[in-house]
Amino acid sequence: MAILPILTLPDKRLRTKAKAVETVDESIRQLADDMLETMYAASGIGLAATQVDRHIRLVVMDLSEEKNQPLCFINPEITAAEGEQVCEEGCLSVPDIYAKVKRAERVRVKALDKHGKPFEMEADGLLAVCIQHELDHLEGIVFLDRLSPLKKKMALKKLQKQAALSPA
Numbered sequence: 001m002a003i004l005p006i007l008t009l010p011d012k013r014l015r016t017k018a019k020a021v022e023t024v025d026e027s028i029r030q031l032a033d034d035m036l037e038t039m040y041a042a043s044g045i046g047l048a049a050t051q052v053d054r055h056i057r058l059v060v061m062d063l064s065e066e067k068n069q070p071l072c073f074i075n076p077e078i079t080a081a082e083g084e085q086v087c088e089e090g091c092l093s094v095p096d097i098y099a100k101v102k103r104a105e106r107v108r109v110k111a112l113d114k115h116g117k118p119f120e121m122e123a124d125g126l127l128a129v130c131i132q133h134e135l136d137h138l139e140g141i142v143f144l145d146r147l148s149p150l151k152k153k154m155a156l157k158k159l160q161k162q163a164a165l166s167p168a
């Protein structure tokens, strides 16, 4: 397994739309394992392949306390969404910026697992938020894009200030 570098804004590669995975093979399983290791090392609850500069439709998550319930979604699609919730989000590609984002409260998602087997699941609360956040990454969307223009401007300014302060 390997810890992969995570792209951060303003890197334009985060704006790439991911392509479908054609075949779920050993290289995809290896990437999913590396992404999980990267996500755990960064104390995240989710990670999209886009964030590690791989532009394929693969996301991993683990919302368990013990970090022992990894989830892998290949070619995920939200097939139903209902309700509304506002949740404070963070992003490993937007370090140290947190903001409240409005999302659907419940989603139904279909995807392939690590073995290429189709599955469907329903999610609510933080898991539903995380699924929507990670699927956005596959479209080249980051959570700041879902804020009002003013809030987005303020967040980007804070990000620029942080970048100017941190050593190269």
Ligand code: K1U
Pocket (backbone or CB within 6 Å): 043, 044, 045, 046, 047, 048, 088, 089, 090, 091, 092, 093, 129, 130, 133, 134, 137
């Ligand atoms: O996509 C990512 O960068 C991962 C992101 C997922 C996410 C967190 C919170 C709401 C929506 C999506 C993170 O894991 S950021 C890490 C973090 O700050 C966090 C960890 C646990 C709970 C809440 C936030």
Ligand code: ZN
Pocket (backbone or CB within 6 Å): 090, 091, 092, 093, 133, 137
């Ligand atoms: Zn993110």
